[in-house]
Amino acid sequence: MKITATRAGALALALLGLAGCAGQASRQLPVPEESRVHDSRSFRMPEAGLAFPALASSSIETDRWSGVLGGAGYRIEVPKNWNGMLVMYTHGYVGTGQDLRVTNPEVRRHLVENGYAWAASSYSKNYYDVRAGVEDTNALALAFTKIAAEKGRTLAEPKKIYIMGRSMGGHIAAAAVEQETLRTAINKVRYSGAVPVCGVLGDTELFNYFAAYQTAAQHFAGMPATTFPTPDFEKLRPALVSALWTSYPATTTPQGDKLKAAVMHLTGGPRPIFEEGFRIKVLQDILWNGFGADGTINGILNRNNLDTTRIVYQLDSDPAISAEEAAFNRDVFRIKGTPDANRQRSDGLRWIPAVNGQFDVPVVTLHTLGDMYVPFRMEQLYNERARANGSDKWLVQRAIRAPSHCDFSVAEQVAAFQAMADWEQRGVKPSGDDVMTQSVVADPNYGCTYTINTPGPDDLPALATVRPTLPACTKK
Template sequence: MRLRPLAVLSALVLAALAPAGTARADRVPGDQPLPGYTIANPPLPPVQVHGKPSRVLQGVHRHAAYDIEVPPQWNGRLVLWAHGYAGKGHVLTVEPPQYGLRQRLLDQGYAWAASSYYDNGYDVRAGVLSTRDVAELFAREVGRPKQRIIIGVSMGGHIIGRSLEQFPGYYDGALPMCGVLGDQELFDYLLDYNLVAQDLSGVREYPVTAQYLTATVPRIEAALGLTALRPGGPDTTNDRGKQFRSIVIDRTGGTRPGAVPSFALWKDFPFTLAEPSDPDATLAENPGQVGTNQFTRYEPNEPVDVNGTVQRVRVENLPARLSNRLSQVPRISGRPDVPVLSLHGLGDLFVPFSMEQIYARDVARNHRSGLLVQRAIRTSQHCEFSNAEAGAAWDDLVRWAGGGARPAGDVTTRPSAVARPDYGCRFSDPAAYAAGTGTRRLFPACP
């Protein structure tokens, strides 16, 4: 039988978006990882909950390792923890809730469950499906919960945003922290960083080669005056370096407290995320396949007309970029059906604050802003929150999800509000600033 060209194209698109390992999974028992993977999930010691030990269950389910922990007096509610990017290795690991939340949840009577996911890399589909799988396993092994709340970090935020839309009505609340809620636009930004730096420095190399980091990037940084730039040190940037910094600040959330010292802190890292092209890489192994700057307008556009001179790159994997299906790097449409409370560091330039702004606009476009509360935290490292910040967000979310009033948050999409000197002070931990922990002192003291 001969296939028409359109049918051939459709078949290729469907094949490209089919779940990785589907055929292999049919031949592997569910209590084993997929071929090529091993599991490292050492015994998780129970913790004391009001003087009694918790109950811990561990194992492998649908090719993913899992941990489940139940307090002695379970309140009938379950928390799902969605971990962040675990690299490209082939060892699957499980992460308990962070920021003191493990103990906090158990003390409040909540059980929790977490999955390694069946795949590593940037595989959001694996996270969405494996998290749902461990929730269903919990229902069979422990009991069907009367409430499910999903929380997590970084790529886990992408998993959370898509999980709410993939399984509407399944979860009752969500707490994404430092999350990739702007989905594919994260990879646009990482592409921007490298292409704009190349353009302004006059040192071009895209696609990048194996010598990019060792030979090309040092020349780029030298040409822009970035080589010796350090947080709190002298401003070594030249005019083109200043324009580059301003463009990066604009693309990551706009003028805001801590943006300039945060740039100095992060200046090298986004270069490390530009990878040589590999035609055999999966989307999870190279999520940059969905990135593009073809229609991006950069500001400020002087002294160099970057919009006229920057290299424009088309989407390498257009089917994945356009598809609404659950792929390894799927889209989030901004349609939460339950309360969502998010935290994000203002100076994070790995998963930048702009992710929150993109999600807020998507949610507003779908007339669901009443279900979203966002909080800015005055930190610069990725996922740098204190136990107090995460704990307060959790407590506020569960009251809201349980029928309480919508909690307070920060406006993220009004530039004049974000640019205020005291922006982010309302929900940032004053004790952490007083102690000088992490990057807190890159920001001026709050009034």
């Protein structure tokens, strides 16, 4: 059986309202080492938004349950012909509001029509709280059969549990199968496989990328940073944009061209669909709205974790450092993080759980090539870490030719999930893309193999609008 709870985990479940069985463990939860701003925040789960209807145009009969567990909302769906396997779905970042929300998986139709049960948590906290995401998702997995019994259906423990998530949820899904998580989580679940899509697979390196973009923009605009954090960044922003774009974000000035080149390398190097992604206003706005931060990730940490001292900027396609690049790397303002701002802890997971690349179950990832928000570089960092730890034999990565953040077709996600499931259940490793070789990634046809542009019944209308405007593949 793939699901276990430690004695400490058992008490955690009891304190979360899962107790009720005689003989439940009575040990105390770990004492928090310190408090932080985030710990004082309160959130609410509007129960009116938890119920969800049956799938449209589906003949599959399912039981659908919703409720609140440990302050987090949940949804569960189990087909009448359940195959004994459970998929935990982890949603992405939903902001800093007080209201929590649960999201159904995009691959829901595929799951229930193939006999899989799925469950999704709202998590008990918003903000970039991956720690809560892992713990609350695991707590829901551990409570699955108990909830089913309370709802009137007796189920055996799942024989397999998988995890799939997008964006911040991709971070959660990747962290959930890490050896460090298995050692330090309060609620322990041994997943059989994972599918992180558009995931933050470099964990805190994502925020270093934001900081590197900001300081590069200030430098090229002739308004270099001199202190950290940048005071009143929003007041400076209009002048920066004017210096770097003649028409934001479509047309850059000569100095903006240099910034764009630097950002191309920060996000994964020369590749198809980068230009299209760079020109998406909503993504640039999201990035720029986050510039000027203090490095605590909105109070998730107590100290600055941003560090750009190890970043090597490049401004052209030659990996050798030119004289101009050497001068830029010497002169650009560097942010130095506080040591151990996101250290390992004795009271559970790190505040931002690590993705070290130490895992021993099948993992299949997806990433869009044009994503400026959670860039393709995350895949390269994950690959580097997995290879350094000998976990690359368990990793398959696929590139998708789309310009925005997480704008996959449902079919692309279904193919990734099914590739992982077939690998785990039948032992045949699926194919994937080389994300590391610069000449391969830069090829005009890169990403063609696993891109599926044909819309399905569950795709958003934008898929049929955007995909035909992108550079076509000349081979597949």
